[in-house]
Amino acid sequence: MAESTFPGGSGPFGGFNSARSPSMANVHEDEESDTITSPTNTASTPAALGFPFANSSSFSFNASSAHSQPPSAFRPPGPDDQGFPNNYNMTRRTSVSAESLTPTNHQDSNWKPPYHQKTQDQLFRLRASVSSNFLFSHLDDDSANVVLGALVEKPIPAKDIKVITQGDAGDYFYVVERGVFDIYVNPVGQVTPGPDGMGQKVNTIGPGGSFGELALMYNAPRAATVVSTEKESTLWALDRVTFRRILMDSAFQRRRMYESFLEEVPLLSTLTLYERSKIADALDTQKFSPGAVIIREGDPGEAFFILESGEAEVYKSDSGDSVVKRYKKGDYFGELALLDDKPRAASVVAAKNGGEVKVAYVGKQGFQRLLGPVEGIMRRNDYSGSGREGIASATT
Numbered sequence: 001m002a003e004s005t006f007p008g009g010s011g012p013f014g015g016f017n018s019a020r021s022p023s024m025a026n027v028h029e030d031e032e033s034d035t036i037t038s039p040t041n042t043a044s045t046p047a048a049l050g051f052p053f054a055n056s057s058s059f060s061f062n063a064s065s066a067h068s069q070p071p072s073a074f075r076p077p078g079p080d081d082q083g084f085p086n087n088y089n090m091t092r093r094t095s096v097s098a099e100s101l102t103p104t105n106h107q108d109s110n111w112k113p114p115y116h117q118k119t120q121d122q123l124f125r126l127r128a129s130v131s132s133n134f135l136f137s138h139l140d141d142d143s144a145n146v147v148l149g150a151l152v153e154k155p156i157p158a159k160d161i162k163v164i165t166q167g168d169a170g171d172y173f174y175v176v177e178r179g180v181f182d183i184y185v186n187p188v189g190q191v192t193p194g195p196d197g198m199g200q201k202v203n204t205i206g207p208g209g210s211f212g213e214l215a216l217m218y219n220a221p222r223a224a225t226v227v228s229t230e231k232e233s234t235l236w237a238l239d240r241v242t243f244r245r246i247l248m249d250s251a252f253q254r255r256r257m258y259e260s261f262l263e264e265v266p267l268l269s270t271l272t273l274y275e276r277s278k279i280a281d282a283l284d285t286q287k288f289s290p291g292a293v294i295i296r297e298g299d300p301g302e303a304f305f306i307l308e309s310g311e312a313e314v315y316k317s318d319s320g321d322s323v324v325k326r327y328k329k330g331d332y333f334g335e336l337a338l339l340d341d342k343p344r345a346a347s348v349v350a351a352k353n354g355g356e357v358k359v360a361y362v363g364k365q366g367f368q369r370l371l372g373p374v375e376g377i378m379r380r381n382d383y384s385g386s387g388r389e390g391i392a393s394a395t396t
């Protein structure tokens with residue numbers, strides 16, 4: 001077997017495979033019509049049933065809390081706090097309706113985004129922080145201004161502060177300006193008592209990165225615990241309502257567009273919602289007319305493809321005009337050249353007698369970064385039976 005081309009063997013999620021989070025359960029949202037049920041809904045997990053660790057009143061940070069005590073619910077203080085009650089996420093079956101907790105919730109059209117005045121220095125730092133964040137590059141100028149105005153600076157004064165606690169309700173989305181944050185997932189869906197209660201470390205997020213979107217997007221409990229690792233860090237916090245109204249409609253469009261499709265792709269079915277959502281963020285779309293070449297045999301491998309619609313046919317130079325394989329919606333191809341750093345083993349062509357073909361694709365780097373967890377599955381494809389070893393494969 002060829003050596004893995006995935007950095008670290010298991011991709012960016014480290015040991016995440018073995019610590020799949022079952023916590024993305026749906027939480028009913030009172031007054032929003034777009035309640036979204038997570039594809040990984042596990043309604044019987046403790047996290048789905050409530051938020052037992054949520055702290056009712058603490059706005060302060062407890063540096064020792066990360067590893068010892070039940071986590072505190074972090075929320076930015078401030079004069080123009082959105083009016084979230086202190087016991088917002090305290091009770092079992094908490095109804096996560098930020099909108100219902102805001103003064104303007106009953107008059108949607110009257111909703112005004114919060115505006116937090118900033119100094120020149122803050123604006124300068126904020127712009128620098130979001131400039132490398134892909135979420136912000138998708139925003140038009142008006143939306144970007146609303147979001148920049150609504151973000152609140154959150155100094156994190158010590159290491160080991162739990163900014164987010166797995167199992168809690170989601171209140172804010174965060175962009176990292178300074179510092180590095182470790183992400184832990186406990187497979188039971190929430191932090192449990194004891195030294196390893198936060199579960200396994202699965203990720204690290206540094207300057208320019210962001211976290212805390214999943215609970216807000218899916219009305220689900222927090223999927224992970226996020227802990228500061230440095231003495232002084234700076235975050236920018238965006239309230240849930242502005243996040244949902246502004247960012248979700250624009251920045252996460254691609255994610256929303258692809259998530260139901262990716263859920264149906266067998267190769268990706270073992271991934272967590274978070275892993276699939278990162279793939280969705282990275283995908284691009286391309287259309288091919290009947291007969292157009294998607295992959296040419298002998299070319300270097302630059303991308304990995306998932307067939308979104310239409311049909312594709314595989315040809316090899318030694319098989320003449322005969323089609324050696326067909327792909328349909330949800331199948332993938334183009335992984336072999338990337339896995340083994342070899343030239344394309346076959347040509348993949350939009351079916352000559354079909355309609356337009358649409359593919360979602362991710363470049364080599366994204367493939368290595370995001371598909372590590374399913375490398376083993378891809379390597380199990382066996383084409384030897386048909387004497388067509390080396391053909392870009394599908395899940396058929």
Ligand SMILES: Nc1ncnc2c1ncn2[C@@H]1O[C@@H]2COP(=O)(O)O[C@H]2[C@H]1O
Nearest residue numbers: 202203211212213214215222223224274
């Ligand atoms: N491997 C991971 N699994 C789940 N969440 C993750 C992971 N890595 C980073 N995160 C982030 O950690 C956040 C915890 O809160 P959320 O569930 O709102 O959103 C989550 C993601 O933004």
